Amino acid sequence: MGQHSFKYYRDLVISLTQKELKVRYKRSFLGYLWSIANPLALALVFFIAFKIFMKIPIENYTLFLISGLFPWQWFSNSVNTSATVFVINAPLIKKVNFRREVLIIATVLNDMIHFLLSIPVIVLFVYFYGIKPSLLWFVGIPLLLIISFIMTFGFSIAISAINLFFRDMERIVSIFTTLMFYVTPIIYSEDMVPAKYKGLILMNPLSILMVNWRNMFTKGTLDFKDLTYAFIYSLIIATIGYLVFRRLKWRFAEVL
Amino acid sequence: MAFAVKFENVYKEYPFYQHITAGFKSFLLNLNKNILSLKKSKFTALKGVSFEVKKGETFGIIGRNGSGKSTILGLIVGVIKQDRGVIKTNGKISSLLELGAGFHPDLSGIENIILNGILMGNTRDEMLKKVDEIIEFSELGDFIYQPLRTYSSGMYVRLGFSVAVHIEPEILIVDEILAVGDLNFQEKCQKKMTEFKESGTTIVIVSHDMMSIAKLCDRVAWIDSGGIMAIEEPKEVIMKYIKYLDQQITPSIYEDQAVDEPKIQPATAELSVSQIDSDFSQATEESESLSQPSKSLSWWDSPQIMKQCVEIITGVTGSSDIYFYEFLKKQYLIGSLKQGLSISNRLRGIESNFILYDICKSFDIIHEGDKITELIGGKSNFKKDYYDLFLCIDILHRIENLEVFLQDIDNSLKNKGIIIALEYIGPANFQCSQKDSEIAGMILKGLDIPISTEPTVDSTILSDKTNSVNSTNVIPLMKRFFDIVAIRYFGGPLYDLLLNKIVHNLDMNDGKNIEIIKIIVQMEQVLIKERILDNYYACIIAGKKSDK
Numbered sequence: 001m002g003q004h005s006f007k008y009y010r011d012l013v014i015s016l017t018q019k020e021l022k023v024r025y026k027r028s029f030l031g032y033l034w035s036i037a038n039p040l041a042l043a044l045v046f047f048i049a050f051k052i053f054m055k056i057p058i059e060n061y062t063l064f065l066i067s068g069l070f071p072w073q074w075f076s077n078s079v080n081t082s083a084t085v086f087v088i089n090a091p092l093i094k095k096v097n098f099r100r101e102v103l104i105i106a107t108v109l110n111d112m113i114h115f116l117l118s119i120p121v122i123v124l125f126v127y128f129y130g131i132k133p134s135l136l137w138f139v140g141i142p143l144l145l146i147i148s149f150i151m152t153f154g155f156s157i158a159i160s161a162i163n164l165f166f167r168d169m170e171r172i173v174s175i176f177t178t179l180m181f182y183v184t185p186i187i188y189s190e191d192m193v194p195a196k197y198k199g200l201i202l203m204n205p206l207s208i209l210m211v212n213w214r215n216m217f218t219k220g221t222l223d224f225k226d227l228t229y230a231f232i233y234s235l236i237i238a239t240i241g242y243l244v245f246r247r248l249k250w251r252f253a254e255v256l
Numbered sequence: 257m258a259f260a261v262k263f264e265n266v267y268k269e270y271p272f273y274q275h276i277t278a279g280f281k282s283f284l285l286n287l288n289k290n291i292l293s294l295k296k297s298k299f300t301a302l303k304g305v306s307f308e309v310k311k312g313e314t315f316g317i318i319g320r321n322g323s324g325k326s327t328i329l330g331l332i333v334g335v336i337k338q339d340r341g342v343i344k345t346n347g348k349i350s351s352l353l354e355l356g357a358g359f360h361p362d363l364s365g366i367e368n369i370i371l372n373g374i375l376m377g378n379t380r381d382e383m384l385k386k387v388d389e390i391i392e393f394s395e396l397g398d399f400i401y402q403p404l405r406t407y408s409s410g411m412y413v414r415l416g417f418s419v420a421v422h423i424e425p426e427i428l429i430v431d432e433i434l435a436v437g438d439l440n441f442q443e444k445c446q447k448k449m450t451e452f453k454e455s456g457t458t459i460v461i462v463s464h465d466m467m468s469i470a471k472l473c474d475r476v477a478w479i480d481s482g483g484i485m486a487i488e489e490p491k492e493v494i495m496k497y498i499k500y501l502d503q504q505i506t507p508s509i510y511e512d513q514a515v516d517e518p519k520i521q522p523a524t525a526e527l528s529v530s531q532i533d534s535d536f537s538q539a540t541e542e543s544e545s546l547s548q549p550s551k552s553l554s555w556w557d558s559p560q561i562m563k564q565c566v567e568i569i570t571g572v573t574g575s576s577d578i579y580f581y582e583f584l585k586k587q588y589l590i591g592s593l594k595q596g597l598s599i600s601n602r603l604r605g606i607e608s609n610f611i612l613y614d615i616c617k618s619f620d621i622i623h624e625g626d627k628i629t630e631l632i633g634g635k636s637n638f639k640k641d642y643y644d645l646f647l648c649i650d651i652l653h654r655i656e657n658l659e660v661f662l663q664d665i666d667n668s669l670k671n672k673g674i675i676i677a678l679e680y681i682g683p684a685n686f687q688c689s690q691k692d693s694e695i696a697g698m699i700l701k702g703l704d705i706p707i708s709t710e711p712t713v714d715s716t717i718l719s720d721k722t723n724s725v726n727s728t729n730v731i732p733l734m735k736r737f738f739d740i741v742a743i744r745y746f747g748g749p750l751y752d753l754l755l756n757k758i759v760h761n762l763d764m765n766d767g768k769n770i771e772i773i774k775i776i777v778q779m780e781q782v783l784i785k786e787r788i789l790d791n792y793y794a795c796i797i798a799g800k801k802s803d804k
Contacts, residue, residue, distance in 0.1 A: 004377065011380040015371050019360060026362045026403075091357040097334035097349070098375050250337040253330060254270055 012098065016106035021113060035114040036121055039066065039073045046187050058189055060218065063125040067217035068186040068210045070122060071144075074115040075152050075206065076177045078108045082156035083163045083170040090256040100249055101242075104157045112149060122217055134220030143222075144213055147230050151205060154238030161245040164255050184210050205233035259346060260427050260458035261309040261332055266341035268302040268327050268482075301327040303482040304341070309427075311346070312456040316463065316473035316490060318497055324482045325462045329429055332460060347426030347458065350376055355416030365400035365407075365415055366391070372419045386422050394418035395441070414441055421448050428452055430461040466494050593644040593674070595619065599631065600649035619645070636661055638668035646675040652734075653680045653727035662737045666800065673800045675738055679730050682749070682792030692749040692789055699750065699779060703772055731796065738798035745791035750780040 025031040043065045050056040058064050085103050086093055093100065119141075126133060163169035184207050185193065193201050201207055208230045215221050301324050309315040317325050330336045331343055333351045358375050359368045369390050373383035391400050394415050396407075404412065421428075430449075449472060452459060463469050469476060469490055476493040478485045480500070486493050596619035622628060630636075632654050646665050655661045665675060683689060688696070726733075734740065783789040 005379075008374075008377070008379050011374050015374050015380065019363060019367075019371055022367070023360055023362045089358070092375065094330075094335060095333070095351060095357040096375055097351075098377070253335040 009099070009102070012102050013105055013109065016102060017109045017113070020106055020110035024110070032114070032117060036118050039069050039118065040121070043069055050187060056188065060125075060129045060131070063122070063129050063131075063218055064189070064214065065187065066125060067122050068214040070115055070118050071148060071213040072181065072184070072186055072206075072210055074111045074148065075155075075209075076181070077114075078111040078152045079155050079159060079177060080170075080174055081107050081111070082160040083173045085160050086164055086252060087167075087256070094253045094256055100252060101157060101245065104153060104160055108149060108152050108156055111152075112145065126217060131218065132220070134216070136220055136222055137216065140212075140216040140222045143227060144209070144216070147227065147234050148209055148213075150238045151209065151230070151234035154234065154236075154241035156241070157238075158241035158244040161248045161252075164252055165248065180204070180206060183207075186210055186214075205230060205237065208233070258311045259308045259344070260311045260313070261315075261346070261460065262342070262344040263305050263307050263328075263331075264342040264344075266302055266305045266331065266338045266343060267300070268324075268331065268336070269298045269300050269339050271298050301482050302331075302338070305479075305482070305484055306341075307477055307484060307487055309458060309460060311458055313475065314453055314459040314461065314473045316461050316469040316476035317479060318463070318466070318469060318476060318493065319479035319485075323479045325479055326431070327482075328479070329431055329460070329462060332427075333429055345427065348377060348424070349427045349429060350420055350423050350425030351429040352417065352420045352431060355413045355420065357416075359404055359412070359416065361405035362403050364403055365394075365396055368404055368415065369419050372416075373423055376420070376423055378423055382423075390418045390422045393422065393444075410441075417445060421445075421452070425457060427458045427460065430459060430463075432463050432465075466498075470494060595643050596645035596647060597638070597643050597668075598622070598647040598649070599628070599651050600647070631661070632656060634660065636664045638664055640667055641670055643668050644670050644673050646673070648675065648677040648679070650678065650680065652677055652730050654725070656725055658726040658729055658733050662733055666737050669800045671800065672802075674741075675734075675796075675798050675800075677730065677734065677794075677796045677798075679794060679796065680727050680792060681730050681794045682727055682790065684725060684727050688749050689790070695783065695789060696749045696753055699776065700753075703775065731794065734796055734798055737801070739801050741797045741799055742795075743797075744795045745784070745793065746795065747777070747793040748780050748784050748789040748791055750776050750789070751793060 025034055028034060030037070043062060046065055046069075047062055051058075051061045082104055085107050086100070089103060092098075123133065159169060159173055163173075183201060184204060185201065190198070190201065190207070190211055208226050212223060212226055212230070215223070305324070305328065317328060319325050327336070329351070331338055332345060333349060334345075356368075356372070358372055360371070363371065366387060369387055370380065370383045373386070374380060394400070394411075394417075396411060396415060399407065399411060404415075407415070449459070453472070459472070461469070461472065473490045475487060476490045477487045478493045478497050485500070486496055598619060599622045622631065628651070631651070634655075634657050646669065652658060652661070669675065731743065780789060784791060
């Protein structure tokens with residue numbers, strides 16, 4: 001693949017991300033509101049089910065929910081979209097030579113931007129429940145963004161590459177993300193997990209991430225030890241994901 | 257000279273992926289077979305291909321479908337990787353592999369221009385500078401602000417082409433796109449290609465359009481089954497390719513007749529496939545010895561003579577095959593017809609069948625032999641309502657009952673079907689008129705060619721019932737049965753003499769004689785225009801009458 005300047009790759013990533021942003025809601029009337037509406041609707045369902053019917057003993061449950069649900073949506077959407085990203089862009093893959101990973105980066109970035117746009121909603125609820133915004137946010141948000149990005153990218157790139165050779169992957173991924181959602185403390189708190197399963201739940205790299213996102217918004221705390229773990233996790237996942245991708249990428253144009 | 261693209265002993269294999277992509281169930285059901293075949297089954301697309309494209313050169317690649325052309329382009333562009341061998345490229349590559357790859361229907365024209373340009377390796381700033389020029393070239397006007405989904409397919413392709421040619425490539429990869437858009441835009445594309453050529457851009461081009469290949473390319477490679485058969489001047493390669501195609505088709509159709517049919521062709525003229533493959537220079541030598549054939553042979557029995565003769569004549573008059581091919585192209589008929597039938601006397605069959613490759617997806621051939629004799633005798637069993645195209649070459653004027661024959665063709669033609677006839681329309685039985693033969697004699701005398709212009713009736717022609725009983729009826733009868741679209745005349749008595757006599761007596765490898773033939777052909781064109789000589793040959797294009 002040709003040698004290009006950093007400026008070129010920056011332009012490539014930006015324009016592909018822009019394209020995704022423009023295209024996603026271009027023909028709909030409410031536009032970007034949909035990217036908030038979806039997780040909000042989900043939050044409402046969970047609120048009714050868990051807070052009103054099952055009386056889950058968590059304070060400020062709406063805030064609790066959305067501060068975990070929004071970052072989860074980022075991860076889940078990215079991974080699911082990535083599964084088919086190469087398939088959808090088949091003409092491009094077959095005919096134009098460019099770094100294929102850029103498509104994945106653009107997908108993950110696109111969902112990240114949607115997540116960023118939904119942070120004001122979280123902030124709104126923070127105010128609504130009378131919690132004080134913490135200065136720690138200015139450190140926490142960028143840090144968590146980077147770690148989440150690397151981890152999401154790692155999962156996405158491996159899944160997208162494998163799906164070209166094994167199309168069942170996209171179905172598996174959609175089941176996998178649903179399962180992961182329930183074993184990650186998002187609708188419940190990690191304290192509610194029985195002690196003997198707690199270790200298991202916390203082995204899940206996504207748990208550490210989501211719990212930290214939530215704690216930052218609801219409690220204004222950050223566990224730097226946790227973040228270090230999450231960072232190492234994300235690097236390992238991204239490395240493995242990238243290696244899988246690199247091994248398969250020359251065959252992309254052949255199987256499409 | 258520096259190279260732009262270099263292949264050194266390149267191998268490319270494709271494993272058969274369908275075992276996996278066909279799904280788990282079918283994979284399990286055939287587990288044993290699949291595991292075995294996964295290990296073994298590979299399709300070798302390229303087998304040790306080596307060539308070099310020089311900087312600034314226009315390099316053509318021709319070959320049948322599935323011969324490995326696209327694989328080569330893919331490797332040059334870098335979307336796939338070779339299994340063995342070395343590939344080097346030198347310069348910024350732009351590909352016209354698939355116009356508008358990566359366009360998004362919901363983005364506007366401008367947005368797509370910039371995105372596409374960036375995908376092809378430019379920065380945003382570079383694209384912003386070029387965007388006005390691209391918009392102007394594409395002739396899309398205000399549509400450029402509309403989303404692409406509102407575009408017609410022609411507009412879509414125009415935009416794709418405009419982007420691809422404006423990113424200042426050093427190596428331009430072109431795959432079969434020379435005919436995009438309407439005629440105007442096509443001309444513009446051709447002009448742009450010439451501009452590229454002149455400005456020193458290296459161009460690698462794959463096409464089935466031999467006309468464009470011959471016009472544009474400096475050198476041409478012919479690929480077959482993953483190996484290079486020849487790399488030479490365009491004309492040389494194209495002729496070899498055509499000859500090869502012809503030999504590939506003919507045997508399979510005449511298998512059942514081969515036993516009792518006497519061989520008309522001299523054995524030496526038949527270049528077997530392996531001969532072409534292994535040693536072409538030898539094969540050429542062999543055919544060269546045919547340029548002074550023994551008297552017993554008809555002129556068309558030697559492919560070598562025929563090739564040169566046809567080349568010269570069509571080159572000078574721009575006639576016959578090339579004419580109707582160009583015509584069909586302009587009518588957007590290339591590739592649009594499904595089923596064709598070519599009926600021809602051997603003489604022009606080779607070129608014409610090769611042209612059919614482009615026009616029809618599939619076609620049948622009736623060449624020489626018993627089938628032809630049957631046709632002439634009035635036994636035509638064409639399938640009813642089956643063909644989209646009839647190509648009749650040097651055959652209609654030999655048919656005894658032309659009315660019935662044309663009626664049969666009409667019945668066999670589908671709605672909107674086309675008939676193309678390349679025919680002798682001169683005096684019956686090739687009996688040149690007194691006036692024509694006198695004039696022809698004067699000209700030949702002036703050129704110092706010792707040939708009698710007295711009309712002679714070739715006994716062999718009469719005996720095998722191939723006399724031209726109906727030559728003067730061809731055009732009137734065709735007018736009655738079909739809607740004539742175009743008639744192009746391309747030669748008179750001199751042309752006739754040229755084909756039937758002169759080439760026997762002249763050494764066609766002598767440049768002087770080639771010049772003489774050119775002069776004769778040109779002179780005749782003038783005389784025909786002045787109505788001093790009559791037309792003897794015509795290309796007639798007609799369509800099935802629409803009022804049925």
